[in-house]
Amino acid sequence: MHSWMYLATAILLEVAGTTSMKLAEGFSKFWPSVLIFVCYFLSFTALTFALKRIDLGVAYAIWSGLGTALIALIGITFLEEPFGVVKLASIGLIIAGVAGLNLSAGH
Numbered sequence: 001m002h003s004w005m006y007l008a009t010a011i012l013l014e015v016a017g018t019t020s021m022k023l024a025e026g027f028s029k030f031w032p033s034v035l036i037f038v039c040y041f042l043s044f045t046a047l048t049f050a051l052k053r054i055d056l057g058v059a060y061a062i063w064s065g066l067g068t069a070l071i072a073l074i075g076i077t078f079l080e081e082p083f084g085v086v087k088l089a090s091i092g093l094i095i096a097g098v099a100g101l102n103l104s105a106g107h
Helices: 002-024 030-050 056-078 085-104
Strands: none
Touching: 002 030, 002 056, 030 056, 056 085
C-alpha cells in the first residue's frame, strides 16, 4: 500500500512542478523556477520508491497519464486554456487507459 501512496505523491509533485513551469514565465520568476526543480526531484524520488512494488510499465503509465490529465484540467480550470469536446474526451481516454493498465497489472 505504501507504494501506491508514493505513486500518488509522485503524481502530485509532478503536477506541481509542471504548473510551476507555466508560472515561472521562462525562468523569469524566482520561486516558481526553484519549485520546478524541487518538485521534479521529489517526484522522481517518490516514483523510485513506488517502483519497489509496482511494475514499471504500470507505474509510469499511471504517473504520466494521470499527471497529463490533471495538468490539462488545471490549464482549463485555472489558466483559462481553451477546451472542447475533443479535449475532454481525450482526458477521459487517458483516464480509461490508466484504469485499464491498473486492472491488468495482476495478470
